[in-house]
Amino acid sequence: MATMRAISQRLGWTRAAMGAPLVLLLVLFLVYPVGQLLLLSVHGDNGFTLAQYRQLFASSVYLDVLLITLKISLVTTLVCVVTGYPIAYLISGVGKERKATLLFWVLLSFWTSFLVRAFAWIVLLGRNGVINKLLLWLGIISSPASLLYNFGSVLVGMVNALLPLAVLTMLSVMENIDRNLPRAAATLGARPGMAFWKIYFPLSLPGVAAAGIMVFVTAIGFFIVPALLGGRRETMITQLIIDQVQQTMNWGFAGAISVLLLVVVLIVFAAYDRLLGLSTMTGASAPRNAKPSRLSGPVVRAGDALLTLLGAISDRIILLLSSRRRDRNPDQAGMGLQAFVWTMLLVMSAPTILMIPLSFGNGGLNWPPQGFTLHWYETVLSSPVWTQAMLRSLLVGIGTGLLAMLIGTPAAFLLVRSDISGKAAWLAFILSPIVVPRMIIAVGLFYVFARIGLVGSAVGLVLGHTVVAVPYVVITMMAVLRNYDTRLDQAAQSLGARPLATLRYVTFPILAAGMMSSFLFAFATSFDELTIALFATGGLNATLPKQFWDEVTLQVSPVIAAVSTCLFVFMGLLIFVAERLRRRAAAR
Amino acid sequence: MVSSSLCIRELCKRYGDFVALAPTSLDVAKGEFLTLLGPSGSGKTTLLSLIAGLAQPDEGQILIDDADVTHSPAYDRDIGVVFQNYALFPHMTIEDNIAFPLKMRKVSDAEARRRAGEALETVRLPHVAKRYPRELSGGQQQRIALARCIVYRPAIILMDEPLGALDKKLRDQMQLEIKRIHRELGTTIVYVTHDQEEAMTMSDRICLMNAGAIEQLGTPQDLYFRPRSLFVADFLGESNLLSATVRGVDGEGLDIVLAEQLAASRAVGNGSRFAAGEPIKVMVRPQNLLVGEGGQLSGRLTDVMISGSLTRLYIAPEAAGLPQLVAAHPTRSGSPPYEIGQRLSLGWHAADAVAIHEGKGI
Numbered sequence: 001m002a003t004m005r006a007i008s009q010r011l012g013w014t015r016a017a018m019g020a021p022l023v024l025l026l027v028l029f030l031v032y033p034v035g036q037l038l039l040l041s042v043h044g045d046n047g048f049t050l051a052q053y054r055q056l057f058a059s060s061v062y063l064d065v066l067l068i069t070l071k072i073s074l075v076t077t078l079v080c081v082v083t084g085y086p087i088a089y090l091i092s093g094v095g096k097e098r099k100a101t102l103l104f105w106v107l108l109s110f111w112t113s114f115l116v117r118a119f120a121w122i123v124l125l126g127r128n129g130v131i132n133k134l135l136l137w138l139g140i141i142s143s144p145a146s147l148l149y150n151f152g153s154v155l156v157g158m159v160n161a162l163l164p165l166a167v168l169t170m171l172s173v174m175e176n177i178d179r180n181l182p183r184a185a186a187t188l189g190a191r192p193g194m195a196f197w198k199i200y201f202p203l204s205l206p207g208v209a210a211a212g213i214m215v216f217v218t219a220i221g222f223f224i225v226p227a228l229l230g231g232r233r234e235t236m237i238t239q240l241i242i243d244q245v246q247q248t249m250n251w252g253f254a255g256a257i258s259v260l261l262l263v264v265v266l267i268v269f270a271a272y273d274r275l276l277g278l279s280t281m282t283g284a285s286a287p288r289n290a291k292p293s294r295l296s297g298p299v300v301r302a303g304d305a306l307l308t309l310l311g312a313i314s315d316r317i318i319l320l321l322s323s324r325r326r327d328r329n330p331d332q333a334g335m336g337l338q339a340f341v342w343t344m345l346l347v348m349s350a351p352t353i354l355m356i357p358l359s360f361g362n363g364g365l366n367w368p369p370q371g372f373t374l375h376w377y378e379t380v381l382s383s384p385v386w387t388q389a390m391l392r393s394l395l396v397g398i399g400t401g402l403l404a405m406l407i408g409t410p411a412a413f414l415l416v417r418s419d420i421s422g423k424a425a426w427l428a429f430i431l432s433p434i435v436v437p438r439m440i441i442a443v444g445l446f447y448v449f450a451r452i453g454l455v456g457s458a459v460g461l462v463l464g465h466t467v468v469a470v471p472y473v474v475i476t477m478m479a480v481l482r483n484y485d486t487r488l489d490q491a492a493q494s495l496g497a498r499p500l501a502t503l504r505y506v507t508f509p510i511l512a513a514g515m516m517s518s519f520l521f522a523f524a525t526s527f528d529e530l531t532i533a534l535f536a537t538g539g540l541n542a543t544l545p546k547q548f549w550d551e552v553t554l555q556v557s558p559v560i561a562a563v564s565t566c567l568f569v570f571m572g573l574l575i576f577v578a579e580r581l582r583r584r585a586a587a588r
Numbered sequence: 589m590v591s592s593s594l595c596i597r598e599l600c601k602r603y604g605d606f607v608a609l610a611p612t613s614l615d616v617a618k619g620e621f622l623t624l625l626g627p628s629g630s631g632k633t634t635l636l637s638l639i640a641g642l643a644q645p646d647e648g649q650i651l652i653d654d655a656d657v658t659h660s661p662a663y664d665r666d667i668g669v670v671f672q673n674y675a676l677f678p679h680m681t682i683e684d685n686i687a688f689p690l691k692m693r694k695v696s697d698a699e700a701r702r703r704a705g706e707a708l709e710t711v712r713l714p715h716v717a718k719r720y721p722r723e724l725s726g727g728q729q730q731r732i733a734l735a736r737c738i739v740y741r742p743a744i745i746l747m748d749e750p751l752g753a754l755d756k757k758l759r760d761q762m763q764l765e766i767k768r769i770h771r772e773l774g775t776t777i778v779y780v781t782h783d784q785e786e787a788m789t790m791s792d793r794i795c796l797m798n799a800g801a802i803e804q805l806g807t808p809q810d811l812y813f814r815p816r817s818l819f820v821a822d823f824l825g826e827s828n829l830l831s832a833t834v835r836g837v838d839g840e841g842l843d844i845v846l847a848e849q850l851a852a853s854r855a856v857g858n859g860s861r862f863a864a865g866e867p868i869k870v871m872v873r874p875q876n877l878l879v880g881e882g883g884q885l886s887g888r889l890t891d892v893m894i895s896g897s898l899t900r901l902y903i904a905p906e907a908a909g910l911p912q913l914v915a916a917h918p919t920r921s922g923s924p925p926y927e928i929g930q931r932l933s934l935g936w937h938a939a940d941a942v943a944i945h946e947g948k949g950i
């Protein structure tokens with residue numbers, strides 16, 4: 001009895017040691033700072049006050065900004081989901097090699113910095129940019145049109161920024177849909193349209209919903225795109241928070257706006273949970289096990305009728321369009337779909353790629369590029385501001401990668417391997433850095449860092465970045481561990497290996513690829529992070545994205561094109577390496 | 589009774605350079621139960637997909653009741669398919685799953701419901717209508733897949749290793765069930781399996797496939813007792829294969845000499861033509877290898893294995909150049925004790941020794 005208790009006690013301590021670092025990190029650098037910020041919004045000189053909120057709702061200015069934010073986010077979400085769906089559908093269905101190619105382009109956009117992509121659109125849509133030049137050449141317009149700083153340019157930038165996220169989220173669900181199901185439907189008499197709308201589409205809905213909420217929540221906290229590509233009328237709510245902190249140091253009011261933003265996000269999540277259940281969020285849950293939605297009877301029946309109608313209409317259209325359909329391979333995607341997907345992938349990556357020749361030209365950022373020079377690259381490399389920013393970003397990125405992995409992996413072990421109670425709640429807590437808008441975390445951290453002297457230090461940045469990167473590490477490692485055959489460990493132990501030796505010789509070598517890819521994920525998250533860096537660097541000791549931001553908001557110069565090109569190539573290499581690792585792990 | 593005949597002419601399917609199905613012809617009669625048997629990768633699923641219209645052939649024709657359906661889409665063929673992993677729609681109840689093909693045929697709601705109920709009765713699961721597929725066991729899901737397939741009375745039913753995922757006992761039970769349904773409905777069934785016992789017990793005819801081509805087509809008895817090639821002899825049950833040379837041919841019978849001029853003997857042909865002087869293999873099934881009688885050969889006992897109803901004796905022949913032999917007879921209680929190393933004389937009836945060409949059958 002006594003030994004039993006001792007063992008279970010030791011087990012308890014081990015578990016605590018595995019989970020504590022992550023919990024501590026999140027409490028100290030997420031819960032506390034955000035809580036502080038929210039408290040500041042109701043804290044006046046003499047105690048509790050609602051003054052900030054009175055100011056917030058006194059005029060329609062802030063509510064208007066909120067409405068614009070919601071409008072931009074909603075339209076962005078709609079466009080991303082609708083255009084992302086066919087892309088994910090095609091990728092999930094093609095053979096291995098074509099899938100790798102298609103996925104590379106999606107991942108390349110996904111990992112190319114928001115800043116680089118937004119900057120590329122500035123260049124592309126400028127008065128002397130490619131688009132204007134093309135329109136002039138085609139004779140559609142007679143003088144350069146102003147394509148920038150309006151709703152359209154913001155929408156283009158937002159969709160470009162978030163489409164890869166939508167595609168990847170939907171893909172994770174679609175890859176788990178059994179392709180035999182639509183085929184089975186065909187043998188049962190369903191025409192292609194009916195098979196798609198009645199069978200495939202309902203099964204892909206959890207992916208659509210997850211993509212929708214991910215894109216919407218990210219969009220609502222965005223500031224890079226509206227700040228760079230939008231005019232005054234496209235100001236979004238996070239930009240207001242930046243103004244309050246950077247220009248007036250009005251913490252209370254910044255807190256009040258943050259509360260507003262947080263409330264909106266929480267309402268969205270609550271609505272999502274009511275309708276579909278948050279468990280569908282993780283996407284990875286196989287649709288076969290997914291509970292049917294919690295929608296009530298009449299809604300379901302109406303939905304079913306609608307799908308039947310859509311199926312019938314699609315089949316009518318297919319019938320009208322194609323008489324050649326006969327000898328087509330029923331499993332191959334249509335030419336139309338393929339053309340659409342490749343066009344979208346091209347549009348996604350083209351701006352960044354078109355910028356590359358400009359960075360070697362000496363004609364400024366005007367299209368077409370003129371001459372060849374390495375001048376801009378020399379400028380970057382000889383400027384201590386840029387080189388130091390680069391070094392700092394590398395340092396912080398590596399620090400974040402290591403810390404996130406060290407803290408996240410044991411927690412993932414705990415969540416997968418042991419039967420701790422309230423797993424769902426723990427998981428929700430660990431994922432909360434993704435849910436809470438990044439801006440709120442950033443401002444809260446700034447406030448706390450300022451008081452303990454961490455502003456401008458690499459340590460502060462690493463801690464902040466680890467908070468936002470660690471959920472991805474936990475998710476990745478949980479997925480890896482779920483696929484890991486624990487019988488291998490048992491085999492090692494039966495062969496005489498003690499627990500530590502088992503870890504060292506069996507577990508870790510097999511998990512290495514997964515750990516490496518989660519390290520890279522955390523590194524890339526940090527390397528591209530601007531929101532937290534915007535404040536926590538404190539004006540000096542900028543990271544690369546911060547330096548980029550400072551420059552691009554001052555002036556648009558070819559130097560930035562050169563930096564963008566470097567970043568683009570660097571990210572391309574990183575994805576290539578990560579993909580290689582992932583495939584090597586999968587091949588085992 | 590709804591059933592159709594199926595006729596396949598020179599059907600061929602390639603993936604790039606790889607030939608998944610060499611030009612193949614096959615006739616299936618109305619109401620027949622035909623099994624495609626073969627090792628994994630032999631092209632069974634490929635052939636089935638082509639028949640179902642889930643893949644397009646590179647060459648050849650498919651006729652159903654003499655109508656060319658080679659290029660009609662799957663949804664127009666009126667063929668039922670039971671998929672290997674059942675392919676039940678996870679977002680629909682069992683009832684909706686079964687009613688799906690009826691809805692696609694514009695059957696009214698009430699009628700569809702009634703017929704789904706009937707189909708559930710047929711597979712003896714009337715109480716699961718309102719459940720979801722994931723709430724059923726593997727065997728139950730298998731029955732539902734069957735019910736969904738028979739509910740619209742397709743003229744031909746294709747089944748791709750439908751029992752592959754079930755345990756032995758359930759498999760035996762489902763085999764009977766499928767045979768019963770075949771008898772009751774009279775539908776033409778093309779059944780795929782890699783399990784030779786299953787093929788032997790269920791089929792009217794077996795089509796044994798190997799490397800994308802038909803190796804032999806015939807009744808289970810044909811394939812078992814008159815294999816056209818060594819592959820067939822080997823794939824269906826245990827066999828002893830002895831090298832021999834043909835001495836002379838008279839009608840069905842052959843004069844042969846076993847293993848390098850060792851002993852003169854008799855054998856029967858497997859239906860193909862043999863020439864004097866030709867090297868062949870002679871197949872004797874274990875249950876036809878008689879211990880202690882005749883005496884064409886002698887050998888020493890190396891192992892005895894009792895597997896329930898059968899006792900197997902493993903024997904090393906004394907003559908060089910002969911492989912280890914296995915003889916089987918029903919296990920009797922109190923049967924004479926065998927001693928390892930004991931000398932045994934072996935023989936067989938000429939009618940049980942089947943001559944097979946060394947190479948591929950002609």
Ligand SMILES: Nc1ncnc2c1ncn2[C@@H]1O[C@H](COP(=O)(O)OP(=O)(O)O)[C@@H](O)[C@H]1O
Nearest residue numbers: 603606608626627628629630631632633634635
């Ligand atoms: N879509 C495909 N692409 C390439 N090769 C395929 C494809 N489908 C099947 N094959 C190949 O064709 C051969 C026959 O496959 P299949 O008909 O599934 O065999 P079986 O069902 O008898 O196990 C296999 O070697 C398989 O690798």
Ligand SMILES: [Mg+2]
Nearest residue numbers: 632633634748
């Ligand atoms: Mg198969």
